[in-house]
Amino acid sequence: GSITTADGSALVKLGNTTVICGVKAELAAPSVDSANKGYIVPNVELPSLCSTRFRSGPPGEEAQAASQFIADVIENSRIIAKEDLCIANGKLAWVLYCDIICLDCDGNVLDASAFALLAALKNVQLPSVTINEETGLSEVNFKQKNPLIIRNHPVATSFAIFDDTLLIVDPTAEEEDLATGTVTVVTDDEGRLCSVHKPGGSPLTGAKLQDCITRAVTRHKEVKKLIDKVIKSIKPK
Amino acid sequence: DRGPPSPSPGDTSVLAGLYGPVEVKGSKELPDRAALEVLLRPKVGLPGVMERSREQLLRRTCETVVLGVLHPRTAITLVLQVLSDAGSLLSCCLNAACMGLLDAGLPLASLFCGITCALDPHGAIILDPTTRQEQDARAVLTFAIDSAERKVLTATTRGSCSVEEMQQCLVAAQRAADTIFQFYRDSVRRKYSKS
Numbered sequence: 001g002s003i004t005t006a007d008g009s010a011l012v013k014l015g016n017t018t019v020i021c022g023v024k025a026e027l028a029a030p031s032v033d034s035a036n037k038g039y040i041v042p043n044v045e046l047p048s049l050c051s052t053r054f055r056s057g058p059p060g061e062e063a064q065a066a067s068q069f070i071a072d073v074i075e076n077s078r079i080i081a082k083e084d085l086c087i088a089n090g091k092l093a094w095v096l097y098c099d100i101i102c103l104d105c106d107g108n109v110l111d112a113s114a115f116a117l118l119a120a121l122k123n124v125q126l127p128s129v130t131i132n133e134e135t136g137l138s139e140v141n142f143k144q145k146n147p148l149i150i151r152n153h154p155v156a157t158s159f160a161i162f163d164d165t166l167l168i169v170d171p172t173a174e175e176e177d178l179a180t181g182t183v184t185v186v187t188d189d190e191g192r193l194c195s196v197h198k199p200g201g202s203p204l205t206g207a208k209l210q211d212c213i214t215r216a217v218t219r220h221k222e223v224k225k226l227i228d229k230v231i232k233s234i235k236p237k
Numbered sequence: 238d239r240g241p242p243s244p245s246p247g248d249t250s251v252l253a254g255l256y257g258p259v260e261v262k263g264s265k266e267l268p269d270r271a272a273l274e275v276l277l278r279p280k281v282g283l284p285g286v287m288e289r290s291r292e293q294l295l296r297r298t299c300e301t302v303v304l305g306v307l308h309p310r311t312a313i314t315l316v317l318q319v320l321s322d323a324g325s326l327l328s329c330c331l332n333a334a335c336m337g338l339l340d341a342g343l344p345l346a347s348l349f350c351g352i353t354c355a356l357d358p359h360g361a362i363i364l365d366p367t368t369r370q371e372q373d374a375r376a377v378l379t380f381a382i383d384s385a386e387r388k389v390l391t392a393t394t395r396g397s398c399s400v401e402e403m404q405q406c407l408v409a410a411q412r413a414a415d416t417i418f419q420f421y422r423d424s425v426r427r428k429y430s431k432s
Contacts, residue, residue: 204389217400
């Protein structure tokens with residue numbers, strides 16, 4: 001991956017928008033009410049270096065809304081079954097910290113973040129962990145690594161709406177500023193909807209929304225092919 | 238300028254307080270329109286990332302209907318306090334927001350209402366689900382429907398569903414919107430017939 005110190009990483013460029021995602025895996029005890037599940041913790045950062053719109057300091061509203069969006073995509077699409085992250089029921093599980101950082105914001109950060117997350121998770125190699133029966137301690141074997149089981153491939157497609165007549169896919173920052181609304185559709189491998197995210201903005205008829213969804217389904221196929229091609233081309237270490 | 242209505246489907250209730258248009262401090266000032274701000278306070282605990290995400294959704298929904306260009310260089314603040322949550326919280330917030338805007342007498346392009354649809358494991362559509370129904374559902378979709386042409390102002394979904402199911406939920410939501418708009422009409426009529 002792009003980040004050598006991370007367990008999995010990916011750098012995505014959608015036009016000028018550049019987003020990097022690093023996945024770090026740590027061990028933790030699972031929570032009491034879901035003893036057989038691990039955790040996936042996404043965090044989207046929009047630092048001041050990516051655009052003049054953002055000031056340095058605590059995460060602003062857009063970063064927090066983007067983090068919530070990515071968390072929803074992970075949850076809705078079941079990209080990874082949290083049960084797969086469990087090593088020993090009730091005792092040990094993996095926590096995947098997914099840090100998504102925008103390096104250059106030229107619009108459509110949500111789509112780029114979702115792609116970066118998907119590609120990074122496909123790139124993750126987790127060391128195998130066994131629990132020593134006698135001591136009860138965990139033993140990590142860094143020489144034997146396994147990839148994550150990715151169950152679904154959600155792809156986000158964003159549209160900028162202009163007065164409910166014009167829809168532009170993958171808007172740039174300038175187009176987003178001038179747009180009267182945005183809508184993001186997340187589809188999965190089976191053509192099902194994982195998310196329709198339309199936070200306000202110009203109203204759309206059901207037919208126009210259907211139009212967006214149809215295009216999103218087509219785009220899903222193209223993006224999945226591209227991600228598969230890139231993952232295959234990575235030479236294993 | 239203040240509007241404190243609290244509509245409650247079942248036992249979910251949200252109190253909305255609207256302040257504005259008032260003077261705005263420094264950097265938040267927009268030269269050509271009113272600056273809208275939404276604050277969502279959960280019942281318990283401090284507002285987190287989920288609340289920020291919902292605040293952005295509510296703010297953008299209100300910005301679409303409020304004729305902010307009539308009040309440039311002012312601020313309009315909408316504070317929503319969750320009093321109790323028994324399911325369909327987001328649509329309750331949307332309804333509270335719209336009634337707050339109505340009560341305060343702000344100029345609006347249209348009204349909107351929030352409707353939550355849940356798809357249970359058998360594929361049946363449940364409108365305004367309870368917390369239990371939301372948890373058991375395959376997918377929960379929340380729409381904000383506008384009053385002018387019943388178009389979709391806002392949409393947000395949880396869980397996954399097929400495209401046909403989403404369209405069915407949308408149609409059901411558009412039909413249910415009529416009831417809510419009638420409720421708005423009756424509430425406003427009641428308020429002004431008292432004097």
